[in-house]
Amino acid sequence: MSDRIVGVLLALFAGWYSWEAGSYAVDFGDPMGPAFFPELLAPPLGLLGLYLVLRPDPEPEWSTGRYLLSQAATVVVLVAYALLLQPMGFILATLLMVTCLTAMLGARLPQALGGGAATSLGAFALFDWLLGIPLPPGIAFGG
Amino acid sequence: MDIIPSLANGFAVAAQPMNLLVAFIGCFVGTVIGALPGIGPVNGIAILIPLAFSLDLSPVSALILLTSVYYGSMFGGRIASILLNIPGDSSAVVTCIDGFPMAKKGRAADALAISAISSFFGGTLATVGLTVLAPSLAMAAIHFGPREYFALYVMAIIIVGGIATGNPAKTLVAGLLGLVIGTVGIDPATGIPRFTFGAYELYEGIDFVIVAIGLFAISEFLIYIEQRRTGPVEQVPVGRRTTALRRLTYPATSLRASLLGFVIGVLPGAGATLASFMGYALEKRVSDKENTFGKGDPRGVAAPEAADNAAAGGSLVPMLTLGVPGSGTTAIMLGMLVTLNVQPGPLLFQQQPDIVWGLVAALYVSNIILLILNIPLVGIFAKLLSVPPHYLMPGVVTVSFLGVYSVNQNSFDLLMMVGFGVFGYLLRKMSIPLVPVVLGIILGTPMEQSLRRALAASGGDVWTLFQSPLALGLHAVTAIIVAIAILRESRRRIGEAAATRGA
Structure with a gap:
């Protein structure tokens, strides 16, 4: 269950991260701009989050x-x-x-x-x- | 590049009183860090970095300090293994197997001497390897362009972080999270602040020191609370040596294990811990004729110690020559060098030979200091083990806070460190590895720069990244290792599913 929750959070975070990065577009200087690298990181992060939702590891022993x-x-x-x-x-x-x-x-x-x-x-x-x-x-x- | 005159110059640098003093302190502190269970080399070195900054050490002295601590912690790890049967750090786990039985038989002093001598052997052999191999590797790396570097960074973050163990998806998540944390701050190319939410404390980015200390040291404390040992642990007294030192050297064993350890150390992705396991396994296969391993065979003590010290030296090779760390500990050293405006890599050998050769020479010196510290003076370190951890662990927390505070003198950094401590604790509980996170933070900026440089040169064509044979080869190696990890993981899952059905 923990893995599933983290997976959802990661996917949501990746979406927000990519959207936020999109706002850094500039129309001068190098063609890639400051948004390029973060936009490159977001999709794999989101996909791995979804993977954890579908295929979680066994539940870790949380302290009680x-x-x-x-x-x-x-x-x-x-x-x-x-x-x-x-x-x-x-x-x-x-x-x-x-x-x-x-x-x-x-x-x-x-x-x-x-x-x-x-x-x-x-x-x-x-x-x-x-x-x-x-x-x-x-x-x-x-x- | 001539090695002998360069090394001679290096010894002139290493022999400066300041550098000798720093090497001695580093060796001493390193042995303590290694000896105490609960403080490993990674968090020990992370805690010390801000102190190296605030003491205004020159880059070469700072580097000598940290590498001496690194070598020292490899020496120190065995003390707790032999006397308490609790490894001082993860690379000393195997030393327990034969070290503790030896101590039980009243040969604790012998076991400590054997392991110190073979550690010295491994460390020195690795330093010789570094001396010979590093200049030629640096020469080869001079032709690397941004594409090759991008490929190397991808490889380092994925492989070094330990994709070989555990769930590969989680390793990748960890690396990506590190890269994401690394994008916080002003974009160096355009001056646009990214992900700062208007907090000016974040404009310069999140300092890797804060993240590393939080992730490793603070989370370790939270883990410790959970795994608290009840009752005092029995410690075997050191006693006296039973034979002459000369008879406690195992040259053949040390040589085999050191060579293996050095090669493992140079390769990315496998650190001192794996080296010590493999060194032990190799020695067992070669020498265990009478089934004495595991019952206090001295060769079982010598082999893992030689291997893990050699691996520590080996892991400095890629860090110095390529600027790509081969382990979590060297990643943190790399971060410190970059903060001191020293960029490791092939150019370092040409532009600042004093740093490289001063360090190499200092490593020879450190090994000798460590041998002296660890044979006649081993009793002092053994005494330290009897200090109960509930006094020790809060002391470690104090030094962590003190170090982070000394960077910017504000409580924002301290709160961020505690936040990363809790974050690191959660990651550890979910078996998401921490090393890729730190690697991502440290390598994120150069990785983005090399990517943008490569794409700018090609006008934005992504395929340019794969159009150099060397870069393509590196990507291929990374892809194969990831594929193997995925295959192994899916096989493990199938096996588990079958086991639950059967039960």
Whole structure:
């Protein structure tokens, strides 16, 4: 079933992609123009999508229950980390992110906090101080 | 082109203190990446690329860093195989078969030494092969025009991505998706923005580093959550060597396996993993007279390690001489070189010999560094394996974010990386391979350019693509391989259908 759904999505996407590419036509310069290559890619993509609809592979084992839950939580943590990295600063944001992930993977909270502190301070020392890659200091260290 | 003076110049480049330092760091980091299960060479190298950019390394130093990491990860993969019976990366799977039984018998230190020596043998032999073969291949490739290059790119995306394994339709879908992602951004020929939806962050295209780190490293984390191991894994202690180092070299085995591995590495579509399997199979056929393979035969440890290191060296040949990568890892290196304004290919040998020969010389040096790191100092790496993964994996995520952040310093890139991580996870679950996606993104722009150049020269006649014998030959090879894959797939489906009816 998953393959069939993906096949339909691919076919629809290929149609939209080709239609969108058609709007890039220009009447000067090289004969192929910016639309040519995308228009070349769309038909095989659409056909392969239809093939997957007709001849799907056996259903993969999707994760369920608490595994699915912790995967969803991981994605939420990562998105939050991406958004908070600049305003909060590297050290604090990383401390929170690593602590959350480590705790979720089965460590006790004090251990997870230790891991978070070690990772964030260690990475900051190594990359910002030693290698000179600027990381956002953020509120924790007064900007 | 004279090889000896060029190589001598190369050694002068490689001996610069900066390059020696970079090679040493690369070897060390590479061994760590290889040793830790869960970080393979592809995502390890992807994570390191943005760091190489932000350190402002020269192209030759950056290339030395990444190839040392690549060679190092081939050395490191065996450590976990031997001590934990868990391969450090996919090319070290076979090393478990005889490596772990050897360790169980108290010969762990011997097994580690044997595999380090044969890895050194394979890596060095491949570097010699690269030295000899690359210049002549580059000379031949100088006559390639846009048509031939277009044919080569098509071949690389289809074959390298692994059409030989799995459902060929899904491999093709993956390659096409990569090419589609590659079309996002301003069209270099006309300056028209394509598929950007007005988001100026997308005008320069989607950086392959973001895609590669998302697809490989972030998706690996999501997979890890699902396959989480319960309870600690038992680790065999390293112990002491039981015999002299001299008696732990297996020259005949290493030579056979290295030659095979190098050839497999040079050919597109088969990487270090296949090389290690075939190297083991060959050695078993030749030497397994007393049925000792699988029970801790040292030759079963030496053969796959020599083969996969030789294949890693071999896969650099097409990348450097043609600008067409022979594996996922070399594809990512190619992407980095292009970002640094270095275009690999035949002209590179003429215009920037310092880069090519500096790299080749540095590979000899790296092999020696790796041998030193991996025999007396192997205990340090073994210690690392006892760090529980729930501390390690979030650390890998941190370094991934840090690398992507250092490219443009914005959260848009980070969000895109997480998005590609989820996308990569879904692709992996549906057994759609990831390597063709990355290849498509990296090769998309040069592929489109060579296509448009070829068609512009012929006034838009599509048949021009097939009117050169070499291009036609390349297309024919691609077509045959695709046909074989389709045939095999349909036979598999028929077999499955019969099995379900029977049951």
